[in-house]
Amino acid sequence: MLSPSAALGTGFSRISVIGLGLIGSSLLLAIREAMPTVTLIGHDASPDVRETARRLKLADAITDTAGAAVADADLVILCVPVRAMADVAASIRDDLPPEAIISDVGSCKAEILASLTAALPHHRVIPAHPVAGTENSGPEAGFASLFTGRWCIITPPAEADPAAVARIADLWREVGALVETMDAAHHDLVLAVTSHLPHLIAYTIVGTASDLEDVTRSEVIKYSAGGFRDFTRIAASDPTMWRDVFLSNKDAVLEMLQRFSEDLSALQRAIRWNDGDALFNLFTRTRAIRRSIIEEGQDDPAPDFGRSHP
Amino acid sequence: MLSPSAALGTGFSRISVIGLGLIGSSLLLAIREAMPTVTLIGHDASPDVRETARRLKLADAITDTAGAAVADADLVILCVPVRAMADVAASIRDDLPPEAIISDVGSCKAEILASLTAALPHHRVIPAHPVAGTENSGPEAGFASLFTGRWCIITPPAEADPAAVARIADLWREVGALVETMDAAHHDLVLAVTSHLPHLIAYTIVGTASDLEDVTRSEVIKYSAGGFRDFTRIAASDPTMWRDVFLSNKDAVLEMLQRFSEDLSALQRAIRWNDGDALFNLFTRTRAIRRSIIEEGQDDPAPDFGRSHP
Numbered sequence: 228m229l230s231p232s233a234a235l236g237t238g239f240s241r242i243s244v245i246g247l248g249l250i251g252s253s254l255l256l257a258i259r260e261a262m263p264t265v266t267l268i269g270h271d272a273s274p275d276v277r278e279t280a281r282r283l284k285l286a287d288a289i290t291d292t293a294g295a296a297v298a299d300a301d302l303v304i305l306c307v308p309v310r311a312m313a314d315v316a317a318s319i320r321d322d323l324p325p326e327a328i329i330s331d332v333g334s335c336k337a338e339i340l341a342s343l344t345a346a347l348p349h350h351r352v353i354p355a356h357p358v359a360g361t362e363n364s365g366p367e368a369g370f371a372s373l374f375t376g377r378w379c380i381i382t383p384p385a386e387a388d389p390a391a392v393a394r395i396a397d398l399w400r401e402v403g404a405l406v407e408t409m410d411a412a413h414h415d416l417v418l419a420v421t422s423h424l425p426h427l428i429a430y431t432i433v434g435t436a437s438d439l440e441d442v443t444r445s446e447v448i449k450y451s452a453g454g455f456r457d458f459t460r461i462a463a464s465d466p467t468m469w470r471d472v473f474l475s476n477k478d479a480v481l482e483m484l485q486r487f488s489e490d491l492s493a494l495q496r497a498i499r500w501n502d503g504d505a506l507f508n509l510f511t512r513t514r515a516i517r518r519s520i521i522e523e524g525q526d527d528p529a530p531d532f533g534r535s536h537p
Numbered sequence: 538m539l540s541p542s543a544a545l546g547t548g549f550s551r552i553s554v555i556g557l558g559l560i561g562s563s564l565l566l567a568i569r570e571a572m573p574t575v576t577l578i579g580h581d582a583s584p585d586v587r588e589t590a591r592r593l594k595l596a597d598a599i600t601d602t603a604g605a606a607v608a609d610a611d612l613v614i615l616c617v618p619v620r621a622m623a624d625v626a627a628s629i630r631d632d633l634p635p636e637a638i639i640s641d642v643g644s645c646k647a648e649i650l651a652s653l654t655a656a657l658p659h660h661r662v663i664p665a666h667p668v669a670g671t672e673n674s675g676p677e678a679g680f681a682s683l684f685t686g687r688w689c690i691i692t693p694p695a696e697a698d699p700a701a702v703a704r705i706a707d708l709w710r711e712v713g714a715l716v717e718t719m720d721a722a723h724h725d726l727v728l729a730v731t732s733h734l735p736h737l738i739a740y741t742i743v744g745t746a747s748d749l750e751d752v753t754r755s756e757v758i759k760y761s762a763g764g765f766r767d768f769t770r771i772a773a774s775d776p777t778m779w780r781d782v783f784l785s786n787k788d789a790v791l792e793m794l795q796r797f798s799e800d801l802s803a804l805q806r807a808i809r810w811n812d813g814d815a816l817f818n819l820f821t822r823t824r825a826i827r828r829s830i831i832e833e834g835q836d837d838p839a840p841d842f843g844r845s846h847p
Contacts, residue, residue, distance in 0.1 A: 270746070334763075337692070358763045361840035362827070368840065377762050407759070417756045419744050422763025428738055431804055433823040435797045436730050446727045448716070448829045452687050453644075453668045453732025454739070454771050456836045461764050463827035466820035470630035473808050473816055484805050487745045488798070494741055495794050498783050506783055510776035513743040519758045519771035526766045530678065532842040 237397040239265055243300040245293050245315055247271040247280045248465070249360060250332050251306030252369025255285045257402035260371045270296035271366070272307075279366045294322035302398070305331040305343075309471040312339050315347035323350060328391050330355050334418060334468070335476035336382040336411035337364035351391045355381045356414065357404055358422065364465040374525055382411040419479035426469055427480065429461035435530060468530060547707040549575055553610040555603050555625055557590045558775070559670060560642045562679025563617030565595045567712035570681045580606035581676070582617075589676045594623035604632035605632060612708070615641040615653075619781040622649050626656035633660060638701050640659040640665050644778070645786035646692040654694060661701045665691045666724065667714055668732070672773040686834055687712035692721040729789035734797060736779055737790065739771035 242258060244251045247269050255267055269286035270293050280289045290296040297303050297319045307315050311329060323329075329352045333339045338356050343352045359377035361368065368502045368506050378401040396406045409417075436447045436455060447455065473480055497505040520526045527533040553566060554561045557579055565577055580603050581587050589726060592597045600606040607613050607629045617625050622641060633639075639662045643649045646664050669687035671678065689709040693702045706716045719727075723761035746757045755763065784791055799807045807815040830836045837843040 256835055266658050280604055283591055318562075358760045363840050378759050380760070413751075417752050417760055418763055420749060421757055421760040421765040424745075425764035425768055427804060428742060428801070429767075430820055430823050431801045432735060432738060432797060433826055434819050435734075435793070435800045436798075437731060437822065437826060438796075441723075442727050444826075444829075447731055448826065448833055448835060449688050450668045450690070450727055450731040451830050451835050453670075454735035455731040456830050457767055457771060457842075458735055458738075458837070459823070459827040459830055460842060461767060462820075462821075462823040466824070468700050469820055470813050470816040474813055476810055477808055477811075480808060481805065482814055483745070484801070484808075486748075487742060488805075489737070490748075490803065491747045491794070491798065493743045494737060494797075496790065498787055498790060498794075501784055501787075503780050503784055506780040507776050510740055510772075510774075510779055511541060512747065512778070513740050513769070516747060516754075516758065517769040518755075520761050520766050520769055523758055525758060525761050525817040526769070527844045530673050532770060532844050534837045534842050 237262070237394050237401060239302045241266045241268065241300050241302075241397065241505055242295045243268045243270070243303045244286070244306055245270050245303065245319070246306035246311075247276050247285060247289075247366045248468075249368045250357065250373075251304075251368040252280070252285050253371065253373040254304065254306065254332070254369075254402070256371040257374055258398075261401040261403075268296045268300065276366055283366060285369070285415060286364060293319050297324075298322045299324060300327050302330065302394075304330050305329070305333075308468045309333045309335055309339060309475045311471070313342035313346055316343050316434065316489050320347060323347065325349065328353055328394065330395055332357055334422065334472045336380075336414045338475045339421070340382060340384060340411045348469075351388050353381065353383050353387060353391050353395045354411065355379055355395055355399065356418070357399065358418070358490065359404075360464075362460045362463040364468075372403065374399070377404055379404040379406050381408045381415050382414050383408065391447060415476050415479045416482075419476055419483045423472055423476055423480050424483045425463055426464060427473065427484065428487070429458040430469070432458050433462040468507060547572070547704050547711060549612045549648075549704065549708065551576040551578065551610050551612075552582070553578045553613045554596070554616055555606060555613065555629070556579050556616035556621075557595060557599075557676045558616060558778075559674050559678045560667065560683075561614075562590070562593070562595050562620075562676040562684040563681065564614065564642070564679075564712070566679055566681040567684055575737045575765045578606045578610065584649050586676055589733050593676060594680070595676060595810040599745075602688050604630050607634075607637065608632045610637050612638050612640065612704075615639070615643075618778050619643045619645055619649060619785045623656055625651035626653050630657060633657070635659065638663060638704065640705055642667055644732065644782045646724045648785045650692060650694060650721045658719070661698050663691065663693050663697060664721065665689055665709065666728070666825060667709065667730045669714075670774075672770045674775040682713065684709070687714055689714040689716050690714060690724055691718045692724050693718065696734075724791045728787055728792045733782055733786055733790050736774060737772055737783065737794065738797070739768040740779070742768050743827075744770040746806070767778055771825065
């Protein structure tokens with residue numbers, strides 16, 4: 228059953244965003260555009276980021292402490308690295324209104340759900356994860372349309388207040404996202420393969436290419452259009468964020484990594500033994516997934532991601 | 538020393554392109570645009586492709602046999618899969634004018650240089666590799682600006698006629714490419730890391746993601762914007778072309794694959810043992826390469842490859 232206020236949009240009148248990187252700043256801009264009457268309060272632990280956020284007018288107020296940001300808020304969204312969530316939650320506990328809903332945007336959910344629930348046992352904690360981003364970081368990288376057409380996964384605890392879940396879902400729909408709900412453990416398994424493993428692989432190959440003796444760094448850069456450059460985009464993502472993701476979602480990442488390594492060994496063997504059919508069969512199979520991703524609107528149909536060819 | 542004709546542009550008056558896929562068709566369109574007075578002849582082994590090429594008016598004539606395409610040509614460029622090069626070379630031998638230069642666009646050069654030289658011992662063979670492409674295949678995928686700002690690597694044999702090398706270099710410059718010369722073995726090592734290994738990794742991870750029991754294919758597609766979708770573009774590349782590349786450049790690919798696997802194992806160990814510093818250090822180091830690639834004009838500076846965010 229929806230609460231009366233939810234019937235009038237999301238029903239939030241004062242939203243606080245803690246952490247003003249790419250996602251936090253994009254979320255503020257997107258809410259401002261979709262729900263102009265909502266009061267927006269922001270905070271970031273870094274004085275430089277706060278100054279930039281004020282200059283960019285990302286919110287109605289940017290506070291110097293997290294506690295000041297959440298006083299009077301009816302929704303607080305934590306947009307900090309996964310392993311910083313627990314400390315931030317503890318730091319706002321005394322200032323948080325009892326009726327406020329707590330959410331976040333972290334990339335792994337089981338650990339966050341546990342730590343936020345432990346830190347704020349008397350509040351409604353409704354974690355969420357918008358599957359969207361770019362390789363850029365910081366408050367200047369944000370833009371209002373980042374979430375348009377992307378999925379946001381909500382991972383409520385079993386005993387969550389359905390009205391609170393519905394309001395969080397409405398908020399994400401308001402900023403253009405598609406919404407799905409699943410349990411935190413399944414989320415972490417799904418994202419291990421669609422996001423965490425790809426990042427780990429990209430970081431690895433860029434590292435491997437940097438460390439060669441017989442191929443210079445300049446050659447790697449010049450001839451990167453052969454495929455390598457695609458990996459460098461992801462490998463330019465925020466180091467703190469991704470360190471935390473891999474440590475927080477360790478079990479699922481190690482499981483996916485093990486499967487990937489087995490599959491890679493099988494291909495390596497096919498190359499060594501000139502098994503062209505095995506290669507051809509895999510390479511044919513993988514084309515279909517690309518088509519589905521484009522058909523479902525999750526990537527640009529233009530060749531080469533729509534990169535400009537001057 | 539340049540030949541007199543090279544001083545007047547590339548000096549080619551009749552160019553044949555054998556193989557009318559993405560690269561062959563793009564090359565015809567690019568030469569037409571840059572050098573409108575050159576006569577262009579095309580051929581493809583597939584009747585369907587020939588029909589499409591005629592409909593698209595990719596050349597002045599599309600011939601039904603490779604032999605007919607090369608009669609009277611002063612340059613023949615083979616744009617067929619790497620392992621089809623030797624057979625095509627043998628099939629044109631009897632019709633090839635003695636003065637014609639033979640080139641190609643294959644992704645690995647040592648094997649091609651050897652097989653073309655063996656098949657056409659009395660001709661000037663000057664292999665080349667434009668490091669450019671998209672995930673699309675076939676004559677309808679071609680476009681004239683594909684090579685603009687991309688590198689083309691020429692790998693002449695040690696005893697090559699310098700005038701012939703200069704004319705091939707001029708041709709690629711005319712269609713917008715930057716030109717570099719190196720020996721075939723070094724080319725194969727460089728491209729193993731900037732192109733072949735990335736393709737192998739992309740094919741592998743897309744295969745791994747297709748084969749999970751606890752995560753559905755629909756989930757993989759829906760949440761692919763977390764990073765996975767970047768890999769699916771490369772993994773949609775032409776299966777025949779890439780099967781041949783891996784078998785032809787086996788030694789260099791296996792060497793790079795071994796290095797990659799070692800580096801991946803090291804990261805796996807860092808995750809298992811919670812070594813956040815090792816992860817953070819690598820993730821910081823890899824950002825610099827992305828910046829260099831953008832500074833040198835080898836990728837789009839816009840976030841997310843310039844993908845549209847509606």
